[in-house]
Amino acid sequence: ETGVTQTPRHLVMGMTNKKSLKCEQHLGHNAMYWYKQSAKKPLELMFVYSLEERVENNSVPSRFSPECPNSSHLFLHLHTLQPEDSALYLCASSQRRIVTDTQYFGPGTRLTVL
């Protein structure tokens, strides 16, 4: 298995749907991240989990709900999204959430909200 995997790779949903994005890391890391990548903008950090505890939430709307059931899995639950939420959602992991530890990324989920 490659380091960080994400499913699905593509997702189209209506504004009233509920869906979930899944991330799994096979690197034995203890920190996991969700990023949003919109066109022509830098990556935006959404959530950080360290040892399964949420340690950062960067003013993300409540229609995005993260879940980290164990150190290998991270979910992003989506409900009543808006068209402006269409973006590439990237998951990353690192050994710990400290300056010396490199983050490794998954391939992303391309989300389109109709």
Place this chain on the structure above:
Amino acid sequence: AQTVTQSQPEMSVQEAETVTLSCTYDTSENNYYLFWYKQPPSRQMILVIRQEAYKQQNATENRFSVNFQKAAKSFSLKISDSQLGDTAMYFCAFMNQGGKLIFGQGTELSVKP
């Protein structure tokens, strides 16, 4: 505020030639890390190279090397002997002491045959 600036939205280079991508950053911290990530059309964000701020020696990884100028807060990436597979978006990133990774807006590099 800590920021990363990539002033070249797009660049192109002929295959086998050398290209340099620019990056500047702003921080008051003294101990931090800098990264270049590559994102090809497949969208996978791949680590290219990383530099520790307290190391004066520039990092190298095969055809990739950096020119790290700490006083100038500059961190450029040089790609030698460019290959078609180097075509990608390149992101410069800064990791602060709190472990937060801050990205620039990216430079889209096209390698032409």
